[in-house]
Amino acid sequence: MDAASTPTFKRVVFVRHGQGFHNLHRNWALQDPLLTDLGEAQASAFPKDPQLERVLALPKTDVAIAVSPLRRTIQTAFFGLTPYQFSNSQWHINPDILETGDVMCDTGDPALGRELLETLGRQDLLPQYEALPPEWVVKDKGYFKDDQQSIRSRFQNFGRWCLERQERCVIAVAHYSLLATCLNIHLENCEVAAFDLTPDGQWLYARDLSPASAQLS
DSSP: OOOOOSSSEEEEEEEEEEOHHHHHHHHTTTSOOBBBBHHHHHHHHGGHHHHHHHHHSSGGEEEEEEEEHHHHHHHHHHHHHHGOOOOOOEEEEEGGOOHHHHHHHGGGOHHHHHHHHHHHGGGGHHHHHHHHTTGGGOSSSSSEEEEHHHHHHHHHHHHHHHHSSSSSSSEEEEEEEHHHHHHHOHHHHHHHEEEOOTSSEEEEESSSOTHHHHHHH
8 A cells, every 4th residue: 555545544443242141141250251142143233334334345455353352252253244254364353452340251261262263163363362462361460450541551552553554444343341431432232333543543433434535435
């Protein structure tokens, strides 16, 4: 991509995961829970949202997929985006968009995650998953500490990662509290919100599905 065609912003479309068993029963003690049947159905349907349709109509090489490493987000991305046949290299398991909270439902279990990827037939993502820093499951200290400063710092790092991508758009499958904290949006299960990320790191709500710079045309 030459300088003349480089977008002035990055379109990032956030998707909250589908209904998990912790949502159904309000049981925050469940370890890294899976989606319910309803959650799987929601995940299969979210690509029909108008905020995503134009992105999904772009050449596949213009789109990257970022997924929180928790099982419910991996499932949501799998059920929603697998039919669009993105290449393996476009899928990115990114712990910077991990859910906030130090309860069990928001804490990963690497053994369960590996088992899920094998069950879904996504062994191609196992090297990424297994390369995650060991401390991604530790939320009481270090980089993944569950406090406002650390959460916002990780989200800033995610923004920088998006801006450094060569793709024009990123689809990010993430979580309610993370997005409420960092973007002040409150999404229902599998609700979609599109943002334009400026080069200086500002997140602008994309109320117009046709960006003024026409970079998505």
